[in-house]
Amino acid sequence: xxxxxxxxxxxxxxxxxxxxxxxxxxxxxxxxxxxxxxxxxxxxxxxxxxxxxxxxxxxxxxxxxxxxxxxxxxxxxxxxxxxxxxxxxxxxxxxxxxxxxxxxxxxxxxxxxxxxxxxxxxxxxxxxxxxxxxxxxxxxxxxxxxxxxxxxxxxxxxxxxxxxxxx
Amino acid sequence: xxxxxxxxxxxxxxxxxxxxxxxxxxxxxxxxxxxxxxxxxxxxxxxxxxxxxxxxxxxxxxxxxxxxxxxxxxxxxxxxxxxxxxxxxxxxxxxxxxxxxxxxxxxxxxxxxxxxxxxxxxxxxxxxxxxxxxxxxxxxxxxxxxxxxxxxxxxxxxxxxxxxxxxxxxxxxxxxxxxxxxxxxxxxxxxxxxxxxxxxxxxxxxxxxxxxxxxxxxxxxxxxxxxxxxxxxxxxxxxxxxxxxxxxxxxxxxxxxxxxxxxxxxxxxxxxxxxxxxxxxxxxxxxxxxxxxxxxxxxxxxxxxxxxxxxxxxxxxxxxxxxxxxxxxxxxxxxxxxxxxxxxxxxxxxxxxxxxxxxxxxxxxxxxxxxxxxxxxxxxxxxxxxxxxxxxxxxxxxxxxxxxxxxxxxxxxxxxxxxxxxxxxxxxxxxxxxxxxxxxxxxxxxxxxxxxxxxxxxxxxxxxxxxxxxxxxxxxxxxxxxxxxxxxxxxxxxxxxxxxxxxxxx
Numbered sequence: 115x116x117x118x119x120x121x122x123x124x125x126x127x128x129x130x131x132x133x134x135x136x137x138x139x140x141x142x143x144x145x146x147x148x149x150x151x152x153x154x155x156x157x158x159x160x161x162x163x164x165x166x167x168x169x170x171x172x173x174x175x176x177x178x179x180x181x182x183x184x185x186x187x188x189x190x191x192x193x194x195x196x197x198x199x200x201x202x203x204x205x206x207x208x209x210x211x212x213x214x215x216x217x218x219x220x221x222x223x224x225x226x227x228x229x230x231x232x233x234x235x236x237x238x239x240x241x242x243x244x245x246x247x248x249x250x251x252x253x254x255x256x257x258x259x260x261x262x263x264x265x266x267x268x269x270x271x272x273x274x275x276x277x278x279x280x281x
Numbered sequence: 282x283x284x285x286x287x288x289x290x291x292x293x294x295x296x297x298x299x300x301x302x303x304x305x306x307x308x309x310x311x312x313x314x315x316x317x318x319x320x321x322x323x324x325x326x327x328x329x330x331x332x333x334x335x336x337x338x339x340x341x342x343x344x345x346x347x348x349x350x351x352x353x354x355x356x357x358x359x360x361x362x363x364x365x366x367x368x369x370x371x372x373x374x375x376x377x378x379x380x381x382x383x384x385x386x387x388x389x390x391x392x393x394x395x396x397x398x399x400x401x402x403x404x405x406x407x408x409x410x411x412x413x414x415x416x417x418x419x420x421x422x423x424x425x426x427x428x429x430x431x432x433x434x435x436x437x438x439x440x441x442x443x444x445x446x447x448x449x450x451x452x453x454x455x456x457x458x459x460x461x462x463x464x465x466x467x468x469x470x471x472x473x474x475x476x477x478x479x480x481x482x483x484x485x486x487x488x489x490x491x492x493x494x495x496x497x498x499x500x501x502x503x504x505x506x507x508x509x510x511x512x513x514x515x516x517x518x519x520x521x522x523x524x525x526x527x528x529x530x531x532x533x534x535x536x537x538x539x540x541x542x543x544x545x546x547x548x549x550x551x552x553x554x555x556x557x558x559x560x561x562x563x564x565x566x567x568x569x570x571x572x573x574x575x576x577x578x579x580x581x582x583x584x585x586x587x588x589x590x591x592x593x594x595x596x597x598x599x600x601x602x603x604x605x606x607x608x609x610x611x612x613x614x615x616x617x618x619x620x621x622x623x624x625x626x627x628x629x630x631x632x633x634x635x636x637x638x639x640x641x642x643x644x645x646x647x648x649x650x651x652x653x654x655x656x657x658x659x660x661x662x663x664x665x666x667x668x669x670x671x672x673x674x675x676x677x678x679x680x681x682x683x684x685x686x687x688x689x690x691x692x693x694x695x696x697x698x699x700x701x702x703x704x705x706x707x708x709x710x711x712x713x714x715x716x717x718x719x720x721x722x723x724x725x726x727x728x729x730x731x732x733x734x735x736x737x738x739x740x741x742x743x744x745x746x747x748x749x750x751x752x753x754x755x756x757x758x759x760x761x762x763x764x765x766x767x768x769x770x771x772x773x774x775x776x777x778x779x780x781x782x783x784x785x786x787x
Binding site for chain 1: 446447448449451452455456458459462466468469471473474475476498501502505506673675676678679680682683686687690691694696699700703706707710711712714715716733736737738740741745
C-alpha cells in the first residue's frame with residue numbers, strides 16, 4: 115500500500131500536468147472585454163490538482179496517511195483474481211454489446227457470473243439469465259421506448275419476434 | 282385567508298377522480314423510475330410528456346408533478362439499497378443510507394428517507410403557498426456573483442465531508458470540475474479538453490457516466506475485494522412492529538436533519554440554476570456540523586439520511602417556484618414541465634397566478650396530495666425494496682452491474698460513455714483503495730457547469746476584479762463563510778504532526 119499510494123499520487127500528478135497542458139489550447143489568462151479565457155478554469159483547477167498531489171506525497175513522506183503506514187499489498191492473489199474475473203467479465207459484457215445486442219450480452223454476463231463465479235445451479239443460472247434480459251427488453255423498449263443496441267444482423271429474427279409482441 | 286380558500290379550491294380540483302388517479306399512477310411510476318439507476322425524474326417526465334395530451338392541461342401537469350414527486354422519493358431507494366445514486370440529488374443520501382443498509386438497517390434508512398421527504402415536501406409546499414411571489418423576487422436578485430458564491434459554499438461543504446485527508450478531497454473536487462469542463466467552452470463555443478484528440482470527448486462527460494462508474498462498478502469491485510467474495514448480503518428484517526419502531530427512531534434521531542434540510546433545501550431550490558443537488562449537499566454538511574455526534578456521519582447516521590432527503594424534496598418543490606412565477610426553470614425537470622405548459626397554451630410568469638388561477642391552485646393543491654400519496658406508496662413498497670436486499674450477493678452483484686450498464690446506456694445512448702463508465706469504475710476502485718473520497722468528484726461534475734460561467738460572468742462584470750464576490754451584500758457573506766469552511770480544515774491539516782515511529786518499510 116505504501117508504494118502504491120506514492121505511485122498513484124505520481125500518476126495523478128502526471129494526469130494533472132497533461133490536463134494543464136491540454137487546457138492551454140485555449141487562452142488561460144484574462145482577456146480584456148471577454149473575461150477569463152476558455153482554458154483558464156480547467157488550467158487553474160488542474161494546477162490545484164497538481165499541488166494536492168504534491169501535498170499527498172508530502173503526507174506520505176511524513177507518514178500521516180493510513181496507506182503510507184501499511185505493509186499490506188494493494189491487491190493480494192484473491193484481489194487480483196476477483197478484479198480479473200469480475201472486472202474482466204464487465205469488460206467482456208460491454209464488448210459483446212455491439213455483437214450480440216445489449217440483451218444478449220446481459221444474458222451471457224448473467225450466466226457467466228451466476229454459474230461460473232457465483233457457483234449457482236444450472237437451472238437457476240439459466241432461468242435468471244433468460245428471464246432478466248427479457249424483462250429488461252419490455253421495460254426499456256416497451257414501457258420507456260428506449261432502444262438498446264441490437265448487435266449484428268444475425269440477432270434480427272429474435273428481435274422481430276419480441277417487437278411483434280410490443281407493437 | 283384568500284390564500285387558504287384558493288388552496289382549498291385547488292385541493293378539491295386535485296381530488297377529482299381523474300386527477301387523483303393521475304396522482305396515484307404518476308407517483309407509483311415516478312417511484313420506480315427514480316429507483317432505477319440511470320433514470321430520474323427528467324427521464325420520467327420527458328418520456329411521459331406525450332401521454333399527457335390525452336387529458337386536460339390541469340390533469341396533465343398534476344400527472345407530471347406526481348411523477349416528479351415519486352422520482353424524488355425513488356432516488357433514495359437505489360442510493361440506500363444498491364449504493365448507486367440514480368440522480369445527483371441522491372448522492373448525499375448514499376453517505377449514510379448505504380452504511381445503514383450494510384448494517385442490516387435498510388428499513389430504518391428507507392423509512393427515514395420517506396418521512397424526511399414527506400416533511401421536506403410539506404414544509405416546501407407551505408412556504409410555496411404563503412410566500413410564492415415574495416420569494417420569486419428574492420430569487421431574481423441572485424446574479425452570477427451570488428450563484429458562484431453559493432457554488433463556492435457547496436464546494437466548501439465538500440471539504441468538510443471528505444474526511445481527514447484534505448488534499449485528496451480537494452483533488453477530488455477539482456478533478457470533478459475539470460471533467461465537467463470537457464467538451465465545449467460554454468462561452469466561446471470552442472472545443473476544450475478533447476482528451477487524446479478523441480472526438481468522443483467533444484460531447485463532454487455527464488454526471489451519470491461518472492456516478493454509475495464510481496458507485497455501480499468501482500464501489501462494487503471494492504466491496505467484492507474487501508469481503509473476499511464472501512459477502513453475506515445484509516439480512517434486514519421487515520415486520521409491521523419493526524417498521525413502527527423504525528418510524529419512531531427516524532423521528533427521534535432524524536428530526537434535526539429533517540428540519541435543516543426542509544428549510545435550506547427550499548431556499549436553495551428556488552434559486553434559478555441551483556436546484557436540489559447543492560441543496561441536499563449543504564443540508565448534509567450543516568446537519569453534520571450541528572450534530573452532537575458528527576463522527577457518526579458517514580457511518581450510518583439517521584440524520585445523514587434525513588437531511589439530504591428532506592432537502593432534495595423541498596428543493597424540488599422550491600424549483601417549481603421560479604418556473605411558475607417567473608418562467609425560469611430551476612432544474613432540468615422543471616424545464617420540461619415549462620415546455621409542457623407552453624404546449625398546453627399556458628404562459629408561466631407573474632400573470633399566471635391572475636389569468637389561470639384555477640390551474641395554478643389546482644397544481645399547488647396537487648403538490649400536497651402528491652406528497653401524501655408518495656409517502657404512503659413509498660412506505661407500502663419498502664418490503665419489496667427490502668426483499669431485494671435479501672437476495673444472495675452473488676445474484677445481487679451481477680444484477681447491479683447489469684442495471685448500471687443498461688441504465689447508463691438508457692441515459693446517454695452512447696457506447697463510448699459506457700466504456701468511460703467502465704474506465705471510471707476501475708479507476709475509482711484503485712482511488713478508493715488509497716482513500717480518495719469520490720463523492721466530491723461526482724457532485725463537482727454537476728456543479729462545475731454552473732460555477733464556471735457564473736465565475737466568468739462575474740469577473741467580466743467587475744473587469745477582472747475578484748472583490749466583486751466580497752462587496753455585494755448577498756454574495757459577500759456567503760463567500761466569507763465558504764472561505765472559512767475551506768481554510769479551517771486546511772489549517773488543521775498544516776498543523777497536524779506526523780506520526781512518530783510508524784513508518785514501516787514498504
